[in-house]
Amino acid sequence: MEKLPQPQVEENRTSESTPSVDKKKLLWIIVAIIVLLAVTIYGIFWLAKAGPDTTSQVRDIFIIVLAFESFVIGVALVILVIQLALLTNMLQTEIKPIISDTKETIDTVKGTTNFLSKRAVQPVIKANSYVAGARKMFEMLGIIKK
Template sequence: MSMQNVSTQLPDNTTKPQPIVRPLYVVLGIIGVLLLAGLFIWAIIWLAQGHAQSIEAVRDIFIIFLALESCLFGIAFLILLVMIIRLVNMLEFEIKPLLEKTNDTVGTIRGTTNFVSENVVQPVTRARVQVAGVTRALKVLFGNPSKNLED
């Protein structure tokens, strides 16, 4: 049987992991947001130069938008509150009894372990120690029986 030289090299996985969002996209996003903000400010200034009615209409639209947004946040807050209440109920009525049963089981196991230790392990250990003591005493008194036999 000949031994062959087997290569045990691992693949080179030392390349850096790719970021989730590339910096180019972040920069382009920031530039886009700044352009939109500038366009919005320019539109407000342009409308303010003699188009007061248009400004009032835009203001009213923003007020309506903010009111709708406030309603949506209120609904989201209520949904979150209901979910938190359900979580607390689950913790109180499902997980707490489960933990109590687990604690009782651990107590039972602890008692069983003490019982087995006192009634099985310790007597067997004592008996084994006594047998070892008697065996040693006999070896001291009569010698090793395997050495006393002639071949």
């Protein structure tokens, strides 16, 4: 009979290479932030030296960008309010019935427990206590030995 070749288990090399990949990503992010800061600082100094026409044009562009940003934030807030309303509606229509059904089930279990306690458990306990008393009495009389 031929022996089958044993499957070779490869080591998990992704866990070893992941830290270097993460370090590279972090390095690129840091470099990008530094470059962005340098460009911003250069732009501020350039605008300080530029004439009033250039500065007013840049100011107008920033005002337009900020207005657009305010519009986007307003739309996002409206979407969040709608989502909150939908969540509230879901809580009222779906979760409240589940909670009420659970409460009914708990009440049913309590009733069943009380019924079984009165009808089954208490008689068994009484019977066991009578048997234990009778056994003790027979032991005292010497009929049954320990």
